[in-house]
Amino acid sequence: MEQQDIDLHSAITALSCSLDLVGIDEVKHGKRVAMMAYQIAEELNWPDDERLSILHAGMLHDCGVAKIKEHRQLTETLEWDGAEAHAIRGAEYLSACPPLAQLAPEVRYHHTRWEQLLLLPLDQRTRMRANLLFLTDRIDVLQFPYLNSEQILTAAPNIVARLKGFSGSLFAPELLDAFTRIAKSQAFWLAMEPDYLDEDLRTLGQALPLVALNYPSQRELARLFSRVVDAKSPYTEQHSERVALIARQLAADFNISGQELEQVEIAGLLHDIGKLRVSEDIIDKPGKLTMDEQASMQRHSYDTYRILQRVFAHSKIPTWAGFHHENLRGEGYPFKTSGVSQDLECRIISVADIFQALAQSRPYRKSMDLQYILDDLQHRVSLGELDATVVDKLAEHAADYYHLACG
Template sequence: MQQQHVDIHNAITALSCALDLVGVDEVRHGKRVAIMARAIARHLNWSEVDCLSILYAGMLHDCGVSRVHEHHQLTETLEWDGAEDHCIRGADYLSACPPLAHLSAEIRYHHTRWEDLLASSVDHRLCLRTNLLYLADRIDMLQAPFLSTGHILTEYPAIIAQIKTLSGILFAPELVDAFAEIADVEAFWLAMEPEYLDEDLRSIGSHIPTTLLDIPALKELARLFSRVVDAKSPYTDEHSQRVAHIARQLAMDFGIKGYELEQVEIAGLLHDIGKLRVSEDIIDKPGSLTPEERATMHRHSYDTFRILQRVFDDSKIPLWAGFHHETLIGDGYPFKNGTKELDLECRIITVADIFQALAQERPYRHTMSLEYILDDLQSRVASGHLDAGVVAKLTENAALYYRLAVAG
């Protein structure tokens, strides 16, 4: 079976960047949680394997959060009703992804009080690991307002004091004690600066060998993040997965096979990962977008391109996914590429994306009929935007493609 060398550390770091986009203004939350959790674990003499695992769990702990409004709750209060919802979603996403399934249980309970964990049937070791995520997550909520103002060095003693009052209630006493010991120095807090976070993560990753993932595992990694993206709105439910199915079938109809075919499907799954930055208020808006809202929407394909470059630096997946709003006459976005820069695979994903979007109900219109969609695609061919050959290939078996668009 075809395998791909993947730098799992860089992949998780890049995907954490994608999750950070949900916050729009509050970025690197996952990285700060990860670095703090790892520092506390190392102070407690956890094994290097466990320290690395908690680092990755920290970066991915909010993978169940897709919506900006939910992210605001995460960053504005210690506890709130419904906090467990994103924990359950995130655990479900991870459990279905073999390369990361071992992190699922830690994500599941990372907003559960320590006193409630002790009263549950959860294994004690898991209780400590998941509670460490909760502790680091809430520390970051408390410090975040002071990171941008530069006042953290005058405010951190109050943060330590507040966390201590929650020992044995929200957080495990041994974790609180370890935190209080290592956090009583300025260096702990100054390491949260963005450039230092990135440096430290690169340094940690430089000692980790690349991992061989087979194609099914690689696709499950892609599917995990497509589910996070599509959960932003009920109007985009399974959009990425259906685009991937359509693109794969089109590629097969063009005789594309082997690893190249699998890459087309992966690019289809991940083509909208940059949309995590876009507020659901824009995605769900029933009327026309303002120029500012349209500009926000337009940047998502560039964010997709840059994020995927970090994960798939030796493949064309970033190009095929990031160019899905380019046109043959060069008036698309974000690069305004034209015919020469757009591989057949790019053109396939573009057609698959438009076809599925038109077949799916959106807040500003109902589902379009197959006849309407084919007419729309032909008009885009006539205007020079879409590839005539790709649209013709889809039209040959239009009923099949429509089933893929509406049923997954």
């Protein structure tokens, strides 16, 4: 497989924006945790590579959180009994992704008390990195009500005092001492404002070399985020994975090959990444959506497009993924493009998405049998919504595609 040079720092930064969508109100939580961890690591004179690594771990520490309700519980208290579940999930996701697997240990234990970490068979590096993420995660919970306001400067001493009360229990004394020292600076707190935060993250990444990733590694990076999306609901489990498989096979049947074929699969894996913003109450709703709920659903493909532009700016992946709810009549969303503006790959992913969704059980209906799905697709062709050649190509090996859709 041909390798491709990836700006991994920019990719992690951009993809962390998708995780921010889960919180809705707590946007940039991961970035704030990351930057505070970086600054404390700097105060402790950690080597450059360790500081950069903990920065990336901070941005991805909540990759096991897909549900908005779960995120709210995590951001309302210093400790929550259910916190470990998402830490385990996040570590599992990262472990399966070669470019980021080294971050899994600290993510696994980033809600574990310091006194418990000391009893676990872990090396000291993992203990310190995990506890640093826990500390900065909880700092952000306490500072959140005062963000983007000078009130943070008057609230800061109380935040420090409260956390120092957990020295040796929740947090390592060494980490708390370093935090206490740098927290005396107003700049530490004011740097958390969104514009400054984004600027500082860009600056940190400017001097970093590109990372050569082969296609399997690129695919696993995409799969990491598709798993977060699909975990929002039991009804969407493996949806992105199966859409990607169907789209790749359809593209191959159209003699698309090489890097273009690989990018079709990545676009399929990431086509719903914007759906992290959508409440699981809407996704799991058994009845008809209200107009406001429909609007929430319809914006997800635009969020997908904008997030992927930051990661894959020099490829067609953002367009192929972001256009999956367009149709040939120009009546889809979010761009209202007609058929003349849509690549074949866009049309393929659109058909793959509908085919898999109909084959999968949803809260408002059971899974559909193959003949019903084929009839539905042909009806959409007759309405001028779907590409007839793509639907016909799928129909030639319909049973095989149905197996890909259902597993």
